[in-house]
Amino acid sequence: MKNKYIFGGVIIAVFLVLMGYLFTQSNIEYADDFAKVMTTQKTVKATGSWVKEKNYQVDNKNKTFSFFISDENGKEMKVIYEGTIPNNFESATSVVVTGKYQNGYFHAKDILTKCPSKYEEQKTSSSSL
Amino acid sequence: MVGSIILTLALALSIISMIMYFLNYRGYKNTLNYGRIAYHGMAMLVIIASVFLWYVILTHQYQYNYVYSYSNNALRNLGLLHLASSFWGGQEGSFMLWLLLTAIVGIILQSYASKRGDLEPRVMAVFALATSFLLIMVSPWFKNPFEYIWATPVFVKIEHINSQFFNLPFLQSFFFSDQSTNQGFIQINADLVSKLSQAGISLNQFITDGRGLNPQLLNFWMQIHPPMLFAGFAMATVPFAFAIAALMKNDYRDWVKQAFPWMLAGMGILGLGIMLGGYWAYEMLGWGGYWAWDPVENSSLIPWLVGVAGIHTLLVQKRSQKQGGIGKYAKTNLFLCILTFVLVLYSTFLTRSGVLGDASVHSFVDPGMIIYLFLVLFIATFLLLGLGMIIFRWKTLNENIVEEESILSRELALFTSMIVLIASAIIILVGTSAPIFGQSVDTIFYNEMHLPLAIIIMFLNGLSLLIKWGKTDTSELIKQSIISTVGAVLFTLILILFVGVSDLMIILLSLTTAFSLFVNLDIAIKIVRGNFKMLGAYVAHVGIALFILGVIGSAVYSEEVTVDLVKGKQASAFGYDLTFTEIYPIENNTKFAFNVDVKKGNSEYKVTPIMYRSDFNNSIVREPAILTLLTKDIYFSPLGYDEGGQTQNQHSHNHISLKKGDTTSFGGARITFIRFNMAAETMQLMSEGKDFQMGAVIEIEKDGKKIETELLRKQTDGKVEFTSFESKELNLKIGLENLSAGVIDIAFSTLDGTESQSPAVKTESNEVLSVTASIKPFVNLVWAGVAIMVVGFFVSMVRRLKESMIIS
Numbered sequence: 001m002k003n004k005y006i007f008g009g010v011i012i013a014v015f016l017v018l019m020g021y022l023f024t025q026s027n028i029e030y031a032d033d034f035a036k037v038m039t040t041q042k043t044v045k046a047t048g049s050w051v052k053e054k055n056y057q058v059d060n061k062n063k064t065f066s067f068f069i070s071d072e073n074g075k076e077m078k079v080i081y082e083g084t085i086p087n088n089f090e091s092a093t094s095v096v097v098t099g100k101y102q103n104g105y106f107h108a109k110d111i112l113t114k115c116p117s118k119y120e121e122q123k124t125s126s127s128s129l
Numbered sequence: 130m131v132g133s134i135i136l137t138l139a140l141a142l143s144i145i146s147m148i149m150y151f152l153n154y155r156g157y158k159n160t161l162n163y164g165r166i167a168y169h170g171m172a173m174l175v176i177i178a179s180v181f182l183w184y185v186i187l188t189h190q191y192q193y194n195y196v197y198s199y200s201n202n203a204l205r206n207l208g209l210l211h212l213a214s215s216f217w218g219g220q221e222g223s224f225m226l227w228l229l230l231t232a233i234v235g236i237i238l239q240s241y242a243s244k245r246g247d248l249e250p251r252v253m254a255v256f257a258l259a260t261s262f263l264l265i266m267v268s269p270w271f272k273n274p275f276e277y278i279w280a281t282p283v284f285v286k287i288e289h290i291n292s293q294f295f296n297l298p299f300l301q302s303f304f305f306s307d308q309s310t311n312q313g314f315i316q317i318n319a320d321l322v323s324k325l326s327q328a329g330i331s332l333n334q335f336i337t338d339g340r341g342l343n344p345q346l347l348n349f350w351m352q353i354h355p356p357m358l359f360a361g362f363a364m365a366t367v368p369f370a371f372a373i374a375a376l377m378k379n380d381y382r383d384w385v386k387q388a389f390p391w392m393l394a395g396m397g398i399l400g401l402g403i404m405l406g407g408y409w410a411y412e413m414l415g416w417g418g419y420w421a422w423d424p425v426e427n428s429s430l431i432p433w434l435v436g437v438a439g440i441h442t443l444l445v446q447k448r449s450q451k452q453g454g455i456g457k458y459a460k461t462n463l464f465l466c467i468l469t470f471v472l473v474l475y476s477t478f479l480t481r482s483g484v485l486g487d488a489s490v491h492s493f494v495d496p497g498m499i500i501y502l503f504l505v506l507f508i509a510t511f512l513l514l515g516l517g518m519i520i521f522r523w524k525t526l527n528e529n530i531v532e533e534e535s536i537l538s539r540e541l542a543l544f545t546s547m548i549v550l551i552a553s554a555i556i557i558l559v560g561t562s563a564p565i566f567g568q569s570v571d572t573i574f575y576n577e578m579h580l581p582l583a584i585i586i587m588f589l590n591g592l593s594l595l596i597k598w599g600k601t602d603t604s605e606l607i608k609q610s611i612i613s614t615v616g617a618v619l620f621t622l623i624l625i626l627f628v629g630v631s632d633l634m635i636i637l638l639s640l641t642t643a644f645s646l647f648v649n650l651d652i653a654i655k656i657v658r659g660n661f662k663m664l665g666a667y668v669a670h671v672g673i674a675l676f677i678l679g680v681i682g683s684a685v686y687s688e689e690v691t692v693d694l695v696k697g698k699q700a701s702a703f704g705y706d707l708t709f710t711e712i713y714p715i716e717n718n719t720k721f722a723f724n725v726d727v728k729k730g731n732s733e734y735k736v737t738p739i740m741y742r743s744d745f746n747n748s749i750v751r752e753p754a755i756l757t758l759l760t761k762d763i764y765f766s767p768l769g770y771d772e773g774g775q776t777q778n779q780h781s782h783n784h785i786s787l788k789k790g791d792t793t794s795f796g797g798a799r800i801t802f803i804r805f806n807m808a809a810e811t812m813q814l815m816s817e818g819k820d821f822q823m824g825a826v827i828e829i830e831k832d833g834k835k836i837e838t839e840l841l842r843k844q845t846d847g848k849v850e851f852t853s854f855e856s857k858e859l860n861l862k863i864g865l866e867n868l869s870a871g872v873i874d875i876a877f878s879t880l881d882g883t884e885s886q887s888p889a890v891k892t893e894s895n896e897v898l899s900v901t902a903s904i905k906p907f908v909n910l911v912w913a914g915v916a917i918m919v920v921g922f923f924v925s926m927v928r929r930l931k932e933s934m935i936i937s
Contacts, residue, residue, distance in 0.1 A: 002533055003533060003534050007545045011549060011552060016555075018578065019555070022574050023574060025573075025574075026570050026574040027569070028568075028569045030567055043571075055785060
């Protein structure tokens with residue numbers, strides 16, 4: 001029985017330690033207060049709503065896509081994403097962007113759009129899974 | 130109504146079946162038949178309810194909320210299969226699918242258990258507990274697919290209402306319009322329904338179309354992925370039932386071989402289901418990958434890993450029973466079989482309760498607090514039942530301590546494999562659950578953690594088959610492994626020297642994967658002539674090794690480049706010549722296909738990525754095109770298409786959306802969108818699908834002069850046309866690009882090609898298709914590997930099924 005516990009124990013212990021370390025390294029927190037987003041150096045997931053009035057810009061030359069989002073307090077920030085416009089961006093109201101705030105812009109690595117609609121409570125169909 | 134009654138009756142029968150089976154287990158002889166009849170009755174009702182759900186979908190009965198929300202008339206034109214897959218397009222239906230498959234699995238299980246001693250009452254009592262919970266889930270109090278549309282007032286788009294009833298006087302008080310989108314709605318509630326029925330109108334006549342499905346779900350792989358996945362979920366219930374049944378009887382010998390074939394088949398199907406989802410993402414979503422460590426993907430992988438871990442230790446226990454007693458790892462196996470099902474439930478909780486709302490690309494509907502609590506209760510019940518039983522029987526379970534394994538024994542190697550698979554499951558579980566606590570992890574977390582794990586798994590994958598049960602002679606081991614080891618080292622050297630693999634971890638992973646591959650191939654070839662049905666494990670392990678090689682190739686050595694393809698002009702990427710030849714409409718002008726010729730040497734291929742604007746979510750959908758070659762895929766993901774004007778310049782990209790009253794400026798002119806111009810009968814025409822036009826009045830002001838003009842959206846025979854405004858004097862062209870509720874999209878350009886704001890970029894041709902092209906080396910091995918692995922699972926299952934017949 002001893003070998004079993006040595007093997008099992010060592011592997012689990014090593015991976016728990018590794019996991020704990022990597023978790024703190026790759027941990028990204030959600031942030032819905034842009035004042036904080038703008039001051040932190042860390043990568044965060046900023047959640048806010050897309051400022052439709054300011055539209056979005058597609059820069060074909062630099063292959064970037066930019067738009068404004070605002071938080072609950074109405075604070076706005078410009079987001080630049082290196083890539084193309086996400087598939088259902090136009091219908092998005094709520095946006096989650098992952099990245100860092102630098103030089104006056106939020107540089108997003110990833111954009112996630114949510115499309116709630118006040119008249120269609122269940123409009124966003126869940127994919128079957 | 131009919132559907133809800135059937136489901137409620139089924140729930141009652143399920144509970145009766147559970148009680149009758151339980152009483153039989155407690156010694157009441159005559160209740161066994163009642164339990165069987167009740168179970169089969171329940172299963173029949175569930176099948177009838179499912180057929181009924183298909184029937185109401187196929188006959189477009191939009192008085193059901195589910196049918197209205199997840200299907201529409203247009204789906205029928207795409208094929209009956211597309212329409213039929215609305216069944217699992219939403220939450221209620223996918224619970225229904227899960228229930229249906231579980232009920233069917235239960236019929237097979239009942240027949241299986243009845244032939245194996247006194248197994249049936251215990252197993253079926255536990256199984257009926259699971260079906261009861263699933264039936265509560267789809268019952269009229271929770272996620273009922275047969276809920277009428279007025280049960281919770283729903284806003285139905287005016288286009289979906291039969292226009293011949295527009296003149297009903299009472300309709301006014303149910304009409305709403307959204308100011309910001311200019312969209313009209315009719316609120317369907319109980320009040321309206323009673324007024325309609327007084328007027329002799331049925332709701333089915335009143336609502337003529339539904340919302341439809343997300344176009345990204347309209348894909349063959351999406352039609353078979355959910356049934357496959359839920360079949361795996363349903364089958365995960367069986368080992369759980371066997372484990373609890375063993376704990377009830379306090380006998381831990383027979384359940385192992387009885388549960389074994391079920392575990393193999395269940396994990397085979399679940400694994401296939403997970404991979405089909407990955408293939409769908411690869412083929413449909415256009416980001417070029419098959420696995421994104423998305424919570425939804427992860428949550429179904431966790432039970433699979435735990436189940437596969439369980440298969441390895443179940444094998445040890447079964448084998449060690451030859452020496453008498455209950456065998457090694459009895460507690461571990463009970464725990465893993467229980468955990469597999471509990472994690473299936475946890476997976477449902479993560480994806481259905483709304484806790485991961487912000488964390489996944491899959492859209493989640495927040496189902497409300499009651500569902501959340503019910504799911505928690507569901508998990509807690511099965512987890513506590515399982516753990517409680519193990520603790521209750523702890524003393525007997527510990528009486529059977531067997532002697533220690535030697536270091537070089539297959540027992541210990543398999544145990545270690547189980548531990549490593551569990552470590553992988555824990556990592557994914559922690560990462561996926563993190564959003565519940567407001568945290569999240571980057572995908573680096575999963576990738577970095579799995580690299581060392583995969584190296585160990587692959588090493589064990591080879592080693593455990595070389596070493597023997599009990600004890601292994603070291604010199605014999607070396608002799609046996611020498612060919613595979615040399616082969617693996619050579620293979621890795623080739624990768625380093627000729628392919629240029631330089632990352633240490635990747636080198637190690639390639640080495641152990643090749644080792645595993647050669648060991649398993651070697652043994653498989655040796656025994657293939659002897660006994661075909663013994664091949665299962667080797668086939669499955671060859672499959673997983675090929676899969677890992679495919680992952681290394683396609684994930685680590687994938688290259689990507691963005692190219693602008695000017696129509697008729699050759700461009701090149703990865704040594705291939707690409708020419709964008711034409712654009713043409715497909716599927717009744719709803720989509721656009723882009724023909725690209727791909728050439729290298731004498732080989733010529735054609736790919737057609739697709740782009741279209743979807744009415745479902747009013748967004749542009751881009752479908753990639755994949756050129757599958759023997760050793761790699763070339764993946765073309767469309768980014769955008771520019772028709773150009775007479776002159777192509779930077780400013781033709783100057784698109785803007787304006788709301789009523791908005792002002793913008795271009796080349797010194799101020800442009801204001803004043804109002805929509807829509808005739809009173811337009812809405813009527815629109816909903817009837819007749820020709821109509823809508824206008825947007827804009828005002829242009831430059832150098833003190835004001836011009837008012839109207840841009841039109843004309844619809845004739847289903848074709849949409851937009852007009853534009855040109856003025857030589859102002860050197861300005863304004864084209865309407867889209868007119869949707871509340872907003873107009875317009876494009877500006879100068880007429881003479883001069884640029885007023887940014888320098889002109891003149892190109893000779895007009896039409897430009899931008900694509901991201903990427904190369905995915907050996908991605909075929911990913912699919913082939915999984916397919917081979919699944920075949921291995923089933924070959925093993927056939928063998929273990931025979932063994933399960935023997936009652937000791």
